[in-house]
Amino acid sequence: MRFRTALLAGAFALMAGGAVAQTGPTLRVGMAAQDIGRIDPHFAVSTPDRVLVAWLFNGLVRFRPGTIDPAQIEPDLAESWESSPDGKEWTFRLRQGVRFHGNYGELTADDVVFSLRKAANAQTSAFSADFRAMESVEAVDPRTVRIRLRENVPSLLGLLTAYSGGYIVSRRAVEERGTDFTRNPIGTGPFAVDRVTPNQSAELVAHAGYFRGTPQIGRISYRFIPSDASRDLAFQARELDLNYGRSDQTWQNRTRAIPNTIVDVFEPGELAILNLNTSMPPFNDIRIRRALAHAVNRAELVRWRGENVSREGQSLVPRGYLGFTADNGLLPHDPARARALLAEAGHPNGITIRAIHTQLPEMLSAMQVVQQQLRRAGITLDLQVVEHATFHQQVRQNLSPLVYYSAARFPVADIYLSQFWHGRSIVGTPTAVTNFSHCNQADSQIDRARVSTDQEEQKRLWAEAQRILVENVCGVPLFETLLVFARRDNLDYGYELRGSMSLGPLITEGTRLR
Template sequence: MMKALRAALLGMALAIGLPSGSQAQTLRVGMAAQDVGRLDPHFATSTIDRVAVGWMFNGLVRFPPGSIDPAAIEPDLAERWESGADGRTWTFFLRRGVQFHGGFGELTADDVVFSLRKSAAAATSAFSADFRAFESVEAVDPYTVRIVLRENVPSLLGILTNYSGGYIVSKRAVEQKGEGFARAPVGTGPFALQGVTPNQSAELVAHAGYFRGKPQIAGISYRFIPSDASRDLAFQNKELDLNYGRADQTWATRVRALPGVTVDVFEPAELAMLHLNITQAPFNDIRVRQAMAHAVNRAELSRWRGPDVSRPGQSLVPRGYLGFTAENGLPGHDVAKAKALLAEAGYPNGLTIKVIHTQLPEMLNMMQVVQQQLRRAGITLDLQVVEHATFHQQIRQDLSPLVYYSAARFPVADIYLSQFFHGRSIVKTPTAVTNFSHCNQADAQIDAARVSTDPAAQLKLWAEAQRTLVKEVCAVPLVETLLVFARRDTLDYGYKLVGSMGLGPQITEQSRLR
């Protein structure tokens, strides 16, 4: 069956003008997933979906391939831009001749306006909170877009990159496909979705009309292999060219020893946290939350993961982000203190908490280690393991008082704090994002920092917000895990991979299979 699929893709590639031979091969990627969730980029919240949409869509601006440096952001669908003296009016001038996939025509300002308005609406985007400061988005002419902000933001270009809500979709395709767009998306990127076989693979084909030039790889077979062992075996047997790796030292060391294989470890690190719903028992008692914080051993978690692929969490914002501070009063590991706090709260014999959790192997394995740590302090986690897409649906319905969530965001403290700890982002509210803790105690500092034009004042406010949230024990940071993929040396990305906001290697027009 797979041979027939490869042959079909090769024939398709030849039909659209790609060369045959080594430059017309299909890249075979193994992902730890049962299936994709939603490939509408404005709803792509899981790593599984984010990796794939990064190959299919563009933003007005982009991080250069292999980089996550905000200072390096460069033109993408916009060839240039201007901003007013007050920083609230921005004008973007679009490239001409950019083509959407599947015959959906040329990109125009109407598509950009539609996309950004879609991203800004909670009903049509998981990232609407990022666009709260937008007052208007208008088409000046077919190739010019003007954005007016009601207040300054820490990084407008960061919101408009090839990442999350910044992706540009085809207005006509969304209107035509409706809900079906999530499984049949249309973008302008180097690869177009050909189709999805549930629980098997998503097949992408090179976009011959890509504005940066025809990709050198004919297609991508994005294969869903949830079992680590099965995925590793397929990679060792040369059935995969690129494999989603385990952020585990033993795994990285073992795979590095394979002949003709490179293990890429890159930024951004995903900060894993236990989000505690302070409005539900038992976490409406701060003593229970404090016990949780003292029961966790971050250094042990990092040793378990391995020093090459992880580092202990130090705050409720990942280290390296603009605004991060380690001076926040984070409780240290102390099992005796945790037990004493539980007893004081009325649980001298410990307590059991029912928790919904994903079956995604990497997250499940880490949670099981945390489960063992908490058990030492008398806290038992009764894990209700569900499929990853179901996990995302249920935690957003407030069905679990404790949520393990691992995430990377644009590297400015504002976005992380706003999405996970601002009152507007509380789940099951009209403006819900990913605030599972229901904390809102630092809203004033977060809001003030966002609009401040004084960099020193911003840093001070973000630090105050972290100290407030840590004191309230809204969440317990665990470990920062770097991204890990293994590739055969026959795959050349075409750039040096230091980081990827798409959470996986970008496959561009310059990537090739030797």
């Protein structure tokens, strides 16, 4: 079905087709979003999209549900794998009988090859830079896939997890649906898209043919409710079973007091950074970048957010990642020094900076606190607030000299450094990812660490890269926010939720509403 017909009616149905579960309760989820963005998993970059696609797709491997520990990566679509002694050739054996949603048949090695090539192509994926080392991927037979690397990578299995570029799609569905696939996708996961009503909800239906068993939840109603107050009221009125929470202490305390409610706080911590575009005014002047860095008060941000749910950002890589270092020369809070630097740069009366920002409530409220901090140091931040999907589009077009971006990635420094701080990832280039700063000064360190087989050498190079990027004030770390969702106590995930790389609870075949 093509969108143009459905859009004339004001809503569009996304065909799940084929065998679907006809029984089971409906899980009602409230998400802080105006609408869905892109649920082609290789373009799903916003939190609302990432949470949803994790219910629709699988990878060759996955993190064990409830964890983000690379040591607990386990089989998913692949039942087994092996690598050559030099780590440059990997062979994966696929499970037999895995079926796609609808009438798209059984998963084969051809779908895996197509998916990984798609993930590695900048025209068809937001995560192509992650796969730069992939020399070839081929189908040995219908159930066997072989990957050859040009060079070693810190964690190939990490790239192939059910996360970001590792998701596997149906080749036939992508080719048949074309651009419609971005909002009408086909995967192998426990749930399939039934229909999406713009600005209202995405309705999912259980995949009866799911290889791990038919889900106990029959449907998911994923409701777009951008207002925190409106979502909270709906949850209190028992109109929602699962609610995207706010990472602040007041919200948690208030929500925990609601009868029969559980508040889950879990990893990873999303690192919020002010990315400064060093290629355009005013941040092509390092004095102004340093002034802004001195104006930020991280301790105050943590007190505002809540010490149980946040922690100070200490580098341009999140805390706890393999390769993180706090020994990097991060500039301290010093408003007087900020004003002096502005005056030195020709702005004795302060400076006004226009920035595009999302209306997503949690990100907007955080930016408004930063806005107040900057004002104390003579920096007026003129916020141009737009819808979240529009924000993602515009910041990738160099329309904002300052970009507030909050993200979590696979917990190895290489991926964060490569996506946010490497020259290949500069927005507006053919290999763009999320380098909004246009910094490339640490490319050599990032590249050498990526191919090193000596972990101590890798750590040294990653630390050196962070020191270079901090010295150049490519970005200013703010705080790390743990993830928060509230649920009714009759919602049992089927596992203990300690972490989720999809940024939300995984709804699996074992999840149930008691």
